[in-house]
Amino acid sequence: MFKYIFRIFLLFFLFTATSFAEDSISVETRACLSCHRIVTPGIVKDWEASVHSKTTLKEALNKNSLSKKVSTNSTLAKDDIVIGCAECHTANSELHKDTFEHNGFKVHIVVSPKDCAICHSKEVEEYNKNLMAEAYGNLKDNPLYAKLIKSSLEPSPNTLSENDACLACHGTKVEVKDKVVKNTMLGEMEFPLLSGWPNNGVGRINPDGSKGACTSCHPRHSFSIEIARKPYTCSQCHKGPDVPAYKVYVVSKHGNIFYSEEKNINFKNTPLKAGEDFRVPTCATCHVSLIVDSNNNVIIERSHQMNDRLAWRIFGLIYAHPHPKDSYTAKIKNKKGLSLPTELTGEFVKEFLISKRGMKKRENKMKKICISCHSTSWTENFFSKFHNTIKTTNEQTLEATKILLKAWEKSVAEPSNPFDETIEKMWVEQWLFYANSVRFASAMGGADYGVFEKGRWYLNKNIQNMKEWLMFLLKTKEVKN
Amino acid sequence: MFKYIFRIFLLFFLFTATSFAEDSISVETRACLSCHRIVTPGIVKDWEASVHSKTTLKEALNKNSLSKKVSTNSTLAKDDIVIGCAECHTANSELHKDTFEHNGFKVHIVVSPKDCAICHSKEVEEYNKNLMAEAYGNLKDNPLYAKLIKSSLEPSPNTLSENDACLACHGTKVEVKDKVVKNTMLGEMEFPLLSGWPNNGVGRINPDGSKGACTSCHPRHSFSIEIARKPYTCSQCHKGPDVPAYKVYVVSKHGNIFYSEEKNINFKNTPLKAGEDFRVPTCATCHVSLIVDSNNNVIIERSHQMNDRLAWRIFGLIYAHPHPKDSYTAKIKNKKGLSLPTELTGEFVKEFLISKRGMKKRENKMKKICISCHSTSWTENFFSKFHNTIKTTNEQTLEATKILLKAWEKSVAEPSNPFDETIEKMWVEQWLFYANSVRFASAMGGADYGVFEKGRWYLNKNIQNMKEWLMFLLKTKEVKN
C-alpha cells in the first residue's frame, strides 16, 4: 500500500520536474521519461538526439513531397505530439505477445516494423520485398542450412550459439518464455522473459509476428538517418569473407574519397542532391536513397527493397545468379529438390529468378546513379567488366565443384552432408569466400581486395589445393592405419 | 673553450627569446625548450598541446574530487609550475640507470611509471595489479614461451627480432649498454646507449626497475586522455587474431555508432557522464573510465587495473578461465608442472584463479555500465549467451586437444615442443585464433567476426582438418620415402 502511494508521489514529483519541450510530449511519454531518465539515461539521451523527439507528426506530414519521411496518411490520435517512448512501445499493444502491464500502461519491449509502419508504411512495405525481411526463414526453412549448422557450429544443436552466430545478423525468433519479477527503484515489478533477445537482425521474427528490425540500420533510440547512410552501419553484417562489401568499399576509389572527405558530406538532407550533398556515394546512396539533381529532378526514387537496383545476386550461394523473384527463397527447388537457385553445376533455376528483362531494368536504375558523376562510356565499360567477372567466377566455381563431384564418386568423401569434410569445406570457401569476393571487388572497384586479399589468388590456389588433397585421399585410400 | 662560451651565449639568447607562458614554466624546463624547440620541434609542439603544459600542480590539485586526475597529496618542490620536460626527465634521477649529465642537468631518457606516480600514484598502483604491468615476465619467465618463440621466430635466438615481435606490445627490457658521443648543434655530447629501446610496450622493464609505459596508451608528449579513450589506441595491440577486440568492436553495434557519431562524443570530460558525454561506449568506457549519471552519482569508479570488471580471461591461453588472482602469472603451475592456468584437458587450476564469488563481483561491475543504456533483461540475456560461448568454445578446443594427444600417442607428432609441427600449429590456432575470436565476438556483439571472419567456421573446419591431417600422418607413417 505504501509502495503505491510512494510511486504516485514520485511520479507526480518527476512529472512536474520534467522540462523537456513538455507541451509536445504526450502525457504517456512523460510518464516513461520520469523514471527512465534516471534508470536508463543512455536511452533517454539517445532519443533526445533523435528527429522523433523534436518533430510532431503534423510537422512531419507537412513537409514537401521530396523531403517527407513519413509515408502514411493515417494519423495518430493526436498529431501535435512528438514521437516518444509511449507512442512506439504502446502501439498495437494487443498484437504483441510481449505486452505487459507496467505502471498502468500496456507496454511491449520489442518495437517492430509493424509499429513503425504506423507512420512509415511505404518503407515497411518495400522492406518486406527485401530478401532481408525473410532472412530468418530463408535460413531456417532451408534443409541445407541445417546441414551447414551441424558441421559449422557445435555438433549438438545449441540455440544460444545459433543466435550468437548466423542469427545475430539474420535475426532471431523472439518469443515470450516466462515472466520474471525484478526489484526496481519503484519496488517489485513483473516483466516478460524473452528468448532470442537482445537481437537486431534484419529478419528478426517479432512477438507480434512481423519480420525485421528497423533498428538494424537506424539504431537505437535516435533512429538516425545519418547513421543508416554511413557505411559503418552496413559493415556490421557485410564485412566478413562471405559478404565483404565494406572491405571492398574501403579500398575502392569511392571509399578512398569517402574517408578523406567524410566531414564534408551531408548525411542529413532528404532528398540527397548529387554533387552538392555528396561528391562520393556510400552504400545507401546507390542502394537505398532518393537522389535528385540540382533542379530537384528525381534521379532515382528511394527504395527500402534495396535489391531493386541489383540484377545479380553475387554472394552466399554456389553460383552468382539473377536475383530471386520473391524475397522468401526457401521455397526455391532445383532439379535435385535442393533449395538452391542453381543446379550443382551452375544452371539457373529460372522459374524462381527474375528475367533478363527484369535484370536489365534493375541495372539501368543503378546506372542512372553512376552517370551523375561518370560518363556513360565509363559506366558501360564498368558493367562489362563486372559481367565478365560473373562469368569467370562461376566457371572457376564449377571447376572446384567438379573436383568435389569426383571425390564423391570415388568414395573418398561422403555427400550426405556436403559441408563436413575437408575437401567439402574447401569447396564451400571457393564460392562462399573467394568467388564472391572477386565479384564484390569487380562490382565496386576494389581491386586490392579481389586479387591477393581474398580474391583471385585464393580462387585459383584453392582449386589446386583441392586437386592435391583429392590425390592424397585417393592415394591413401587403401592404406590401413 | 670557445665552444662553452658559445653554448652559454646561445642558451642566454634562447632563454630570453622564449615566450610561451613563461612564468609558470620552470627554469629547468625552459632550458630544455630553448634547444629542443629547434632540434626536436615535433616533441615540443606535442607537449605544448598537452594538459601538462597548461596546468600547474596546484590547479590540478584544486579540482573537485570527481574531476581530479592527480591522485597524490605529496607536492613537488614548487606547485605553481606546469609539468614540463625537466619535471619528468629529471625526476627520481638517482633511481635511473639511464641518467646522464646533459648541459648541467641530470637527465634520464626513459620516463617511467615511477616518475608518473609522483602525481598519479593511484593510477600507477592500480596499473601494477594489471596483467599488463607484468607482460614482460609473464612471457619471459614461462618456459612454454621459450618453446613458442623457438618455433615461431628464427631458429636461433635473436633479441632484436623478439623486441620487434612479442615484446613490441609486451614491453622490452630497456638497459644501458654503453655511452656514445654525438655531434650536436652545441658541439660534442655524450649520451647513454640503450638496448631494448625504443619501446612503448605495456610491461616494459625500465632502467629504474619499474614496469610499464604510460605512453602505451597516453602517447607521446601530449599524454592525451582523449587518445587513450579512443579505440585506435587499444587496437595497436588488440587487433590481431590472437586478441581481435578491436576488429570485433568495429562490427558491433557499439562500433557502428561510434564511427558514425565519433565527432559528437566528448572524449575530454572527467568524469564521463552517461548519455551526455557519450551515447556509445569505447574500450575505455567499459574497462577503465569513471562514469557518472546526470546527477553526478558514480556509476563506476575509474580503474587502471582494467581487468577488475572482467570475470573471464578469454584469450591467449588454451582454455577460457577465471582471471588469475595475481598479475604475475608465470608462477602458476598446473598438475603437469606447466605454467598454465588449466590442465591440457581444460580443468581450471583453481588455487591461482579468482573464485566464483570474485567472478560474480567483477561481472556485476560491468553490468552496472551496461544498464545505463540497456534494460536489465537485455543485459542478463547478453551475459547468458556469452557464458554459453565460453562453454562451447572450451569444448571445441578440447576436441582439438584430443586429436593432438592421439597424434602424440601414436608417435606421428613429438610433444617435447608442442608448437613446432603442423598438427601442433593447427591446434595452437584452434585456441589462439579461433576460440578466442568467437568469445570476443560473443562478449562484444560482433557476430560478423565470430562466424566466418575468424570464428565458428574455422573453429570447426580446423577440427576436421586436424583429423584428416592426422589420418595422412598415420597412413604414410610406414611408407619409406
Place this chain on the structure above:
Amino acid sequence: MFKYIFRIFLLFFLFTATSFAEDSISVETRACLSCHRIVTPGIVKDWEASVHSKTTLKEALNKNSLSKKVSTNSTLAKDDIVIGCAECHTANSELHKDTFEHNGFKVHIVVSPKDCAICHSKEVEEYNKNLMAEAYGNLKDNPLYAKLIKSSLEPSPNTLSENDACLACHGTKVEVKDKVVKNTMLGEMEFPLLSGWPNNGVGRINPDGSKGACTSCHPRHSFSIEIARKPYTCSQCHKGPDVPAYKVYVVSKHGNIFYSEEKNINFKNTPLKAGEDFRVPTCATCHVSLIVDSNNNVIIERSHQMNDRLAWRIFGLIYAHPHPKDSYTAKIKNKKGLSLPTELTGEFVKEFLISKRGMKKRENKMKKICISCHSTSWTENFFSKFHNTIKTTNEQTLEATKILLKAWEKSVAEPSNPFDETIEKMWVEQWLFYANSVRFASAMGGADYGVFEKGRWYLNKNIQNMKEWLMFLLKTKEVKN
C-alpha cells in the same frame, strides 16, 4: 537542321545563365560547364571544390617558392584564367589518340601526366623516375608475370579480368578501339570507344603514350592535395597481404595518433611545418611531402619519385633487396636469365641495384624526417631493428626456397611454371605475403601485424607446412591411385 538551331539556342541560354566566378573561367570551359552542369553534376561540383577552379595560373605562379605547387615557367596562352575542363581536356589534343570532335572542340577523354606537366613539370619528371610510372611494363614485359597470371587468373587469358585484377592498380593500356554514337540531351553525338577504361592505375599507358594517372592519388576532379596526403588514398593499393603498408600503419603508434587526432592535422598547407601542421606523419609526410621547421628551413624537399627516401625494396619480390637503379625493372636479368633482382637463392644482382652508398644516402634522407620528433638514438635503434628484420626474413625465405628446390629435384613438383602447384603457391606466400608483412611491420612499427596477423607466426608455420606437404608428396609418389 532544327537540332543545330536548338543546340545553339541552348548553349546561348546556358552561357548567359552561368554565374560561377565567370570572369576567370575561360570561354571554352564555360561551354563545357553549360551542359555538364546538368548531365554530370557530380563532376562539375567536384571541380568547383578544387583549387584549380579558384586559382588562376598567374596567382599560382606568384606564390613564394616554398608554397608554390606549379613548377613550370612556361605559361598558357592566358594566365589569368582558372584551370577548368577545357584547359586539361583540350590540351595537347594532337598527341591524344582519344581526341574527338565535341560541339566544336577537340576534346580528349583521358587527361594524362603529359597534360598535367604543362603546369606541374617537375612533379611529372620526378614521378617518371618512380617505379610506379613503369608499373604496367614492369609486369607485362616480365615473362615470370605471364606465368603468375596463367596460374592465378583464368586458365585462358582474359584481358577484362587482368584489367580488373593486377592492372587495376598497376594501370591498364588505354586504347581507342572504335567510335560509338550515343543519344544525348543535345541529340546524337559520336564518342571514341576505349578499351582498358576506366582505370586510374599508377602506371596506366595513356592514349598519348604517356605513363601514369595523377588522379590515382589526386582524385578525381578536385585533384585534392589533402586526399593525396591521407593514408586512405595509399591504402587503395597498399593494403592487401602483398603490400600491407596501410594495415601496418593502422596498428602503429603513428596510426593510433593519426586516427585519434585526424581533425587537428592540417592537410592543406604547403610546405608542411613539422610539429605545427602535423604532430604525426601520414604516408605522404615521410615519402613525398616538402617539410620545413618552424623557421621555414627545409627539412626535406618534396619528391614525387617517392622511393628516393627508401634504401630497400621490401615487397613484391622473393627477397628484400636494394632499390633498382632504374624505374623500368623488366630489363633486370639474373644469372639464370630471369627478370629478378636476386638469384633464386637470394644473392643480389648488383649491377641493376643502387649501391651501398646510394642506400645510405636515401636512408639518411628518411632519418631527417624521423628526428623532427624523435631523438637520434631512437631513430638509429629503430633502423638497426629494421635491418635485422631484412636479414632474418631473407633467411627464412631462403629456407622455404630450399624446400621447393628439393621438391623440384625429387620430381614431385614441376619447375616450368614456378607458381602453379600447391607447394609452389606456399612458397610464393612465404615472400609475397609473410616475409614482406614482417618487414613492413618492422619498418613502420606495427608489431601486431608482424606477429600473428600475417607475420612471423605464418612465416614459420609455412616452412613447417611445406616440409610436411613435401613429405606427403614423396611418400605417396609411388602409390598408384
